[in-house]
Amino acid sequence: MQPRGYNVSSEIRTSPDHVPYEVINGSIHINTNSGHHVHIRRTIQKWLYLSTGNSSVLTGLIRSSSASYRRTLLRWITESIPAKLLDDSVIKLTTEIRDSLGIRGEFPRSIKDNTISDFIRIVHSHESIEYAKIRGILHDSSLFPLLHTDQPPSICDKQIPPIAFSLCNFTRTSLNLSNVDINDSPCLCTHILKLHTPNDLVNGHIMTCNYDIIPHLGVKHLFQYGTKFRINLSEWSIMEAIDLGLQEYADKRLNRHRKSKHTTLDLHTLANDLSTWKTIVSSRCEINLKANGDYKKMQRNLLSESLFINLLKHHFVIGHVGKASHNLSIVCKKYYKQQLFNELHSNAYDHSLESRESILERHRIFNHRHQLEHVDNLPYLYGTPKMHKIPPKFRFIAGVHTTATVPQTSGSTVTRIHHRASHNPTVSTTAASVKLSASLQTVMSILKEKDELLYRDKGYRRCWFEKSAESVFHDIKRNAADLISK
Amino acid sequence: MYTCLPHHKILTNLRIAVTEASIFQRNIISATASLPHSQDISTPQHIDDIMDLVTFVVENTYFDNNCNILQHQTIGIPMGTNAAPELANLTLYVDEAQFIDNLLLNQNEDLALLYKHTYRFIDDILA
Numbered sequence: 001m002q003p004r005g006y007n008v009s010s011e012i013r014t015s016p017d018h019v020p021y022e023v024i025n026g027s028i029h030i031n032t033n034s035g036h037h038v039h040i041r042r043t044i045q046k047w048l049y050l051s052t053g054n055s056s057v058l059t060g061l062i063r064s065s066s067a068s069y070r071r072t073l074l075r076w077i078t079e080s081i082p083a084k085l086l087d088d089s090v091i092k093l094t095t096e097i098r099d100s101l102g103i104r105g106e107f108p109r110s111i112k113d114n115t116i117s118d119f120i121r122i123v124h125s126h127e128s129i130e131y132a133k134i135r136g137i138l139h140d141s142s143l144f145p146l147l148h149t150d151q152p153p154s155i156c157d158k159q160i161p162p163i164a165f166s167l168c169n170f171t172r173t174s175l176n177l178s179n180v181d182i183n184d185s186p187c188l189c190t191h192i193l194k195l196h197t198p199n200d201l202v203n204g205h206i207m208t209c210n211y212d213i214i215p216h217l218g219v220k221h222l223f224q225y226g227t228k229f230r231i232n233l234s235e236w237s238i239m240e241a242i243d244l245g246l247q248e249y250a251d252k253r254l255n256r257h258r259k260s261k262h263t264t265l266d267l268h269t270l271a272n273d274l275s276t277w278k279t280i281v282s283s284r285c286e287i288n289l290k291a292n293g294d295y296k297k298m299q300r301n302l303l304s305e306s307l308f309i310n311l312l313k314h315h316f317v318i319g320h321v322g323k324a325s326h327n328l329s330i331v332c333k334k335y336y337k338q339q340l341f342n343e344l345h346s347n348a349y350d351h352s353l354e355s356r357e358s359i360l361e362r363h364r365i366f367n368h369r370h371q372l373e374h375v376d377n378l379p380y381l382y383g384t385p386k387m388h389k390i391p392p393k394f395r396f397i398a399g400v401h402t403t404a405t406v407p408q409t410s411g412s413t414v415t416r417i418h419h420r421a422s423h424n425p426t427v428s429t430t431a432a433s434v435k436l437s438a439s440l441q442t443v444m445s446i447l448k449e450k451d452e453l454l455y456r457d458k459g460y461r462r463c464w465f466e467k468s469a470e471s472v473f474h475d476i477k478r479n480a481a482d483l484i485s486k
Numbered sequence: 487m488y489t490c491l492p493h494h495k496i497l498t499n500l501r502i503a504v505t506e507a508s509i510f511q512r513n514i515i516s517a518t519a520s521l522p523h524s525q526d527i528s529t530p531q532h533i534d535d536i537m538d539l540v541t542f543v544v545e546n547t548y549f550d551n552n553c554n555i556l557q558h559q560t561i562g563i564p565m566g567t568n569a570a571p572e573l574a575n576l577t578l579y580v581d582e583a584q585f586i587d588n589l590l591l592n593q594n595e596d597l598a599l600l601y602k603h604t605y606r607f608i609d610d611i612l613a
Contacts (some may be wrong), residue, residue: 065532398564
């Protein structure tokens, strides 16, 4: 590790090749040999050279690089070259870089305070919120004095989860493989869904996305709507969501006002005005909702369907279909467990002799050594049916199940959704995998670049991979003349 | 395809691919361009760092499906791993590049030229 503190001055390597700079005829020359921070040293030397000539080219180069890279360069100069040795070109360069970085603390805080926090978060389903007409009410200029702003707050839509969230049970089934009892009793799957056809069976078990076999009409419609369908909320849920959003906005405004030192507005006055504003907006939304009864027609009575859904989930695994994830698949639970169990006990896997704790400890040490975030979690394997194959098969995928205990907010569904943190699926190897992915993408880009040179000079191509299907079609279109009749 | 690649092949081919890219960057790109730190793979240390990550990701896949015992994947990379597409692409890249190199070595230039419009998207090939 190389010390990087502001007050640390430690020569890591002292051979002539690794001295960071030299003073030749009173001018600083940066060492561009390979080694630590070679890319930084080379850039600085290049910019130092430019700083003695055309300043507009240098300014353009500096402004086109990222702010964090400019800060890195500035830091290297500060830490590596003593202030008493700084010559005119170094001073000019550092001034130019600092100038490009703007004024300290100028923008992040102002953006955060004045723009990003000015929104109202409202949980809703796809249609019913429209009947409250809250956007129109917020834009009523007569309410602006109560907000003490000249612009209405925006609305951040936080939609309720789609039905796949409540219907799918592949995670729970996959995480409960200990009870694999394939042959101990006859399978009931074909008796429960009696309307099945031979096409819906694989090895005598149901594995299908033909929803005509579902006898319950309401549940059948739910499956037909697809995984991304959202059920409309009830009237009182809409009002609850609006009230929660308005209250959160008012609280945020008051908190910000408390911390602000540049305001003449009394906190008590603002609190009263925001409370009045909240009451007016809420009551107008309620009036709009009651005036339009159409939303009631969209509501479903899930109570009548929940019993049949529970029965389905007891005997079947409901999940996404491979390559067509908007569709829900229905697979016999016994068959699913058997296939998953067989996969996990195939030649591709070994029983681990290590305990879970020992594996996670090894991963923790590795992540710590590479300064990566560590999470005490291991993945699980689940299957998605490949319904486009005949007969249908499974594609097995590594999934992440959050085992960490997330504090759950008590209260109604709307309240829990409103306060729920975003899902962050990570396991102990995720951070390393993400970092590796970025590094390998760089490798791929370099190999592509090398291949382009080879193709330009010799006409061969050694590099066949493409990052997207679009680039293939684009290239074929570009080379159409060369490809015709081949 | 991910699930069929032997681990030793992934590790061997990845080292070849990363080293090839590193040498090219050191000789051609670094001399003319300034690179952000995250894209600098020009030194042997960078190659070792990447290979360290490759070995860790490839050889440390354990599944916990609550079936009393953990399963260690010894063949292939599981689908769903962040780096899986890149690992698979580069593993196959080495074989493809060696195929063309061998054609050129055996003076089959005309045959090698026929592959200039070959495209591979993960495991689908258009030639």
